[in-house]
Amino acid sequence: MYKRRNDHTKLSLKSPAMSTAEPKIHTDFDEYYGYYDDYGNDSALIYLCENHEPNALGAILTPVLFSLTFIISLAGNALVLWVLVRYERLRTVTDIFILNLVTSDLLFTFSLPFWAVDHTRGWIFGKAMCKIMSSIFFIGYYSGIMLLTLMTIDRYFIVVHPLPAVRIRKVSYAIAASSVVWGISMAATVPEMIFSDIVGHEENRLYCISDYPPESAQIWELLGYYLQNILFFFIPFVVIVFCYWRILNTVIRCKAKKKHKTVKLILWIVVVFFVCWTPYNVVILLFSLVTLKVPAFETYYYDYYYYDESNTTADYQQFVHLCENIHINLFGAMFTPVLFSLAFIISLAGNALVLWVLVRYERLRTVTDIFILNLVTSNLLFTFSLPFWAVDHTRGWIFGKAMCKLMISIFFIGYYSGMMLLTLMTIDRYFAVVHSLYAFRVRKVSYAVTASIVVWGISFAATIPEMIYSDIHLRMEGLYCFSIYPPESAQIWELFGCYLQNILFFLIPFIVIVFCYWRILNTVIRCKARKKHKTVKLIFWIVVVFFVCWTPYNVVIFLYSLVTLKVPAFKTCEMNNRLEYALYISRNLAYCHCSLNPFFYAFVGTKFRTHLIRLLSKCFPRLKICRELSTTSGNSSKRINSRNYSDTDMPLHSIGS
Template sequence: MGEHSLDDYLKFFEEANNTVIDNAVYEEVPLCEKSNVIQFGAAFLPAFYYTNFLLSLVGNGLVLCIIYKYEKLTTVNNIFLLNLVISDLIFAFSLPFWAVYHKSEWIFGSGLCKLVGSCYFIGFNSSILFLTLLTFDRYLAVVHAISAAQSRKKKYAFASSVIVWVLSILASIKDIVFYDVMDGPNGRLCEMTGYIPSTLTKWELIGYYQQFLFFFLVPLVMVLYCYSRITIRVMSTRMVEKCRAVKLIFVIVFTFFICWTPYNVVILLKAIKISFGDPNKCSEALDYALYITRNFAYLYCCISPVFYTFLGKKFQRHFLKLLAKRLPCLKINTLLSEPSSKSASVKSPTLITEHSRD
């Protein structure tokens, strides 16, 4: 009987020791086997991230170049557009780091782990807020053109931009605090760590609900309201140029939400699963869905500059001017001279929607 008790004691001590080690080192790592999901990410994500980064760099760089050479920061719309491009570039900055991370392990140290971990959320939060600001500014310009003419000044644009950046950074403080380097079973990881599992789970839930409610659902409601009012106003005025401008913003914002809605739905499902589901129940479905929808959302950083460049009438002319200077052999001057006579009496919108003076 004494021998049996000693065996039981050793077995108990071994299990307790393993539990302590697991909690100390791998406390954030789920107990589920996710090797298939990890292999899927390692095979698919790096090339996608590199491609997305290059496309975003070229597209947003083109927008910045045209603003600098032809538009300047003379209108409220251009100020918001410039900040939106900066948001996309901040977001794209993180992609090469995540590409290396998914391919092998985190090799960039603790400081970059915190910085890169927060750049994604700062870029996303500011992007959605600046898109909402662009839509709200168009709502003021179209629906309340006379009463809003005095308030839509550059001071208003700069103040609104500062507020957006402050809110975006405040919403990302938790990521700056919690993201750090830890040792995992297959190398070094850049994840939320350093606190007990219950604390990390609590802040993870706060992040999920914060993103879905304040950086997706509320902007979506505002955009739908603004566009319903803008549509009614445009239908009553029958102004072709204004209608074209509104269609352009609608395409841009609609594409944004098409790209981001699946990801936010998955985020909400994960939050519900953590809040009300069985924590010991393993399922790879949401992990695969998160990989796919999140990377589908990343495409927006490449798509939005394409809209700015090729759907905006005045932006098209600026782009052609830029090509004419760099590639004179293309003989683009004839294309530039064609609409000049037609637009002599009609004011075309600048960049996205500048159909009224700011």
């Protein structure tokens, strides 16, 4: 007889809609299942999560990266140690901290060749070396993070509070603080010292891992995950960002000639720490959810299998495996409409206010006004489609075929044009600040109009495939609006869409934005404007928010292209489910960026804030506005009405206008 359970369809990558493809079917029985000893009983079926392909990827990639890290780290830290011993003689607090950091890095580095061999041939060094290497690895890892944090705090006191630092910064203080760090690191490593052991695994190999007692395995695993997440990442990261933020403000206010180099160093320290450690700790957090058996992170298999009661053997050729994702769709149906609704409300309110100010006061007299008008139009187009996709996630598509094509077109035109207009405005700011004389000659309203038309043309052209192939399709839960390409060219169109978003509408804009704001930052730091630290903050937040909102989404899109290319490590059901969860979360985060644009590109400007205050005072006469804002409004009005006014007269103003 046949037994069948429910199944659900896949999430759409290219469309904000919910479903695009039928469940993936696997017919290789041995790849997924261990044994089946009672053909008529569901509970007798043992499901094994097959992971040969991820292991094969790790066996190739990990040893190479570990070997490179070992060589570079060993050479660099050995040179630092030589300089310390040969010339410095450990005479200062900084020398003590650097010595400890070098020792920590060398401990961590020393274990890497052993783990490289472990990934290729298994553990061949015996039980004692297993415990020693696990201990050395974690002591080096934990102490390194804490020493970086300790050095950051030390720098904070030197720069921000120099007088107290002079009194307390003694060599004995550095030795005591370092001793505490090593003590905490060793204490945190005790579980690994106790439970690390050699365990037999597939392919008749032995591996060195932590083998916790079954009755308390979940507790120990969660302790390890949250210890790394909280004590050795989250707290250090918060401390590092706070300290360097205060240091940055102090350095910007001082009159040192080479302070821009200090600013560069600070930015690189924070960015490198974030980029290197955040993905790893996010994955650790997700693994803790797997350990807690959170439904969204458990993979379920809904199966068809054939059993002939008249025969004692099952026909495995009739067995079909379906990749089930009911929890993913339920998660999206609850999570997405809420965020889309919030993004719609905030974006509509913010962009409507900007549009009102532009029409009421500015009258589109400058290049900046033209660009902001186009950005507002783009954001409103994008925003207008969000309620439709929120309904699509909860009730399916109920608006008809014509509205399906129209909403998908509006959505992608708004998305693509928004990214390009942000890039265009950044380039305009770059020329206004870094090459102000050249910008004064070429920055005309006609230039802004022409550039905006080109942006809209490119955005419209990039949306044509979605206009053609979007349609209403029936799925098990109902009708949904998404794009389905012809079978013979589906892979080409999907890859084209993925790489178009990745390269043209993220990677190139991101590189341009970072380069331009980096040059602007250097120029602003060298100028003598009093409030330049506010400009630095604004630049920092624009780049960080853009990166945080759009990078996860584009990384997931790139990984989906590997699924489309059928890369072995991305063909498993578990990988598909995790990518779909990641797509839901990262996509919603990215789409919220349109609601932040008015605050970064309009309301931070002096003119827009002044006009907004005037509007609010007229609409709400009883609203009390402080004298400081009223004075600013009066002064700004005089400047705006002056015939000699230019929106590029000061680099600081051009950043915020």
